[in-house]
Amino acid sequence: MQSSEPVERFFRKGLKLPHLRVLVALADMGQVTKVAHAFHVTQPAISKQIAEIETALGLAVVSRTGNAVALTGIGQVIVACGREILRHLEIARRDVSALAAGTGGHVRFGAVVTTTEPLTANAVQLFLRRAPAASLSFVEGTLDRLLRMLDEGELDIAIGRNRVAAMPAALRQETLHSEPFVFVAGAQHALGPLDGPVQWDDLRQCRWITPLHGSPAYATLLETLTAHDVSPAGGGVESSSLALNVSLLASGDFVSILPLGTARQHAMRGQMRILPLAPLQPLEEVVAYWRADASHAAGELFLACLREAGNDLNVE
Structure with missing residues (x-):
């Protein structure tokens, strides 16, 4: 059995950030030549980095089959932890860069009620951490109202659930996160038990809570139900309030x-x-909209925080 001393020494003194970056890149790309190209260095330079890791550790971290490189079990452990370390370093870089820039100002943003709450909450927390001198204001509304406010200069950024086909020339849109809408039943409903199949026919006599008539969400729901020969029964509720x-x-x-x-x-x-x-x-996308001709430092930073929050949700 190998002594643990080389392992202890490697993690105390031998492990360097370039080692982690190379191993993570190898895990993603699978070939030394591709990693060398990505890092703008020669293939021997990458091979030297791998050799340094294995010599210092006293253990193999990769195995080679032709041009392909696979991580050993030990390499996989280092890469899994390395990804998290590099992610935290990138967050620190962004925080320090934003704080060094001294970003101030005020960002006005709005969202439809069905926006995923962790996305906006996490983006706000990131923004305020990186720009403590800045402030935010928030409104909730339907997508048509938010886009109108954006077009009229009353908002800097809006968040909705649909990509818009005919956007005004000055507006831009970008998908932040993908998350489908699902059908749900209350715990007291006949369909509420934890087990058991459900057919579309089971929805025929149900009381519905639907989005507001005329909204894209309502149109999508109605189209789906109609395709299965189902229509919402009477005695339902139209609501744009997620809490209600x-x-x-x-x-x-x-x-x-x-x-x-x-x-x-x-x-x-x-x-x-x-x-x-x-x-x-069709409702799975969470989309950011903003004016390309009215950007400012605080707004651009908040948009970057929204992208980061969306990426984190996509990874989960």
Whole structure:
């Protein structure tokens, strides 16, 4: 059995950031030549880095088959931890850069009610950490209202659930996160038990909580139900309030649609059940909209924080 001394010494003194970057890149690309090209160095330079790691550690971190390189079990452990270390270093770099720039100002942003809450909350926290001299204001509304406010200069950034085909020339849009809407039933509903199949026919006589008539979400829901010969029964509720919808679902005899992340949270608390039906894919995108001709440092920083928050959710 090998002594643990070389391992201890390697992690105390021998491990360097370039080693982690090379191993993570090897895990992603699988070939030394590709890693060398990505780092703008020669192939022998990358091979030397790998040899340094293995010599200092006294253990193999890669195995070679022709031109391909695979990580050993030990290499995989280092890469898994290395990814997290490099991620935290990148966060620190962004925080320090923003603080050094002394970004100030005020950002006005709005979101539709079905925007994934962790995305906006995490973006706000990132922004305020990196720009403590700046401030934010937030409004909630329908997408058409938010885009109108954006076009009229009353908002800097809006967040919605649909890519817009006919955008005004000055507006831009970008997908931040993908998350489908799913069908849910309240815990007290006949479809609420934890087990058992659900068919589209089971929805025919259900009381619905639907998005507002005329909204893209309502049109998508109605199109999906119509395709399965289902129409919302009478005695339903139209609502654009996520809080009201969740409350009604938890305590009443309703079915509805919710973003998957929101539905999971409440299903884990026993308040509702995610029905085993195909999700509403057309509503899966969370999209940022902004004016390209009215950008400022604080707005650009907040948009970058939204992208980072969205990437983190996508990884999860």
